[in-house]
Amino acid sequence: MISAAKFLEPARALGYDFYSGVPCSFLTPLINRVISDPALHYVGAASEGEAVAIAAGAWLAGRKTVVMCQNSGLGNTVNPLTSLNWPFSIPSLLIITWRGQPGLKDEPQHELMGEATAELLDVMRVPHAPFPSEEADVPEVLARAENSMAETSLPFALIMQKGSIADEPLDQPAPPPPPGGYLIDRSSGGGRPARAEALQRLLAKAPDDAAIIATTGKTGRELFTLADRRQQLYQVGSMGCAGAMGLGVALNVKRPVIVIDGDGAALMKLGALATIGAYRPDNLVHLVLDNGVHDSTGGQATVSPGVSFAGAAQACGYQTSYLCDSLDGFAVTLKDGLAGRKPCLIHLRTVPGSLSPLGRPTVASLDGVTDLAKSFRSSCMS
Secondary structure (H helix, E strand, O other): OEOHHHHHHHHHHOOEEEEEEOOOHHHHHHHHHHHHOOOOEEEEOOOHHHHHHHHHHHHHOOOEEEEEEEHHHHHHHHHHHHHHHHHHOOOOEEEEEOOOOOOOOOOHHHHHHHHHHHHHHHHOOOOEEEOOOOHHHHHHHHHHHHHHHHHHOOOEEEEEOOOOEOOOOOOOOOOOOOOOOEEEEEOOOOOOOEHHHHHHHHHHHOOOOOEEEEOOOHHHHHHHHHOOOOOEEEOOOOOOOHHHHHHHHHOOOOOOEEEEEEHHHHHHOOHHHHHHHHHOOOOEEEEEEEOOEEHHHOOEEOOHHHOOHHHHHHHHOOOEEEEEOOHHHHHHHHHHHHHOOOOEEEEEEOEOOOOOOOOOOOOOOHHHHHHHHHHHHHHHHO
16 A cells, blocks of 8 residues: 555656546545645546547646546546547556455455456557556556556556555535526528538637638538638547547636537537536537537437536536537627636537538548647647
């Protein structure tokens, strides 16, 4: 058993100062110390996959990151680890607890994942090692992780057994109540715009230094077709992770950050609205282009007709939320959103359909995706 400081201080010396995750009782002392240390930054996520996406965004903004979670939540990380970190070559140090470790008594819900934890990491090609339980082992374990991530630019996991870290108190003052946000409904009931028309307006009005993250599918493809810019990142996978990734970027840069979501993607990880609202980055504009269908897979209906993304955002702590359904209303709203209090969410209802012919981001290989991430990271850090 070691103290939390005996791990965190050498890790900080290597540059690891941004942490995200979901608590586990095995992790309690480590998380408590991270939260209590003013030199470290911790973002509590609504889900484990969201934590991976937040850390990926922070890495794109130049930080070295750590993601902490229980192995029962490892399944939630599969999508971003395999379709975000892997193709974009985004490293992160993962600390995964080992509930249900074979041979040790634990609750029945942990038994199967306990048997599968190491094997699941192997299948995802995430190299791993035991979390150090002796102070003398810490430098060697961190060096192994560092060398692996330097060589592959991919995550490395430490598997933590019960009792690895000594108890640690939590020094976390109660957060102040969020300042009240407001919602403006500019719905007109008239003709809804096409998604491409809204993207054209966005490109015309977005600040030159804005970092733009577009969700997977036809949203990103249309943005690429209209204008491919160095500071634009197209999520070619990891559906639902754009908001969390944008949060990770926004918390670590001064420039404006614009996230372009779709209704299906936003619904997939709706908990990200609560995390964004809780941490309230003052440079984030979150645009949800809602055409009511899964456009990329044949136009199957989503459940968005009964959802007010603007209302949900206001309830979650966004400072401004807007609902609009016309191009003119969107133009006014975008101007207000870029200039006003943030985080801001704009819910624009659009018609189904996409540009034709429709381009595709030039990421036909892993090298192409990696180059896209490198270009975006360079623009964020400049």
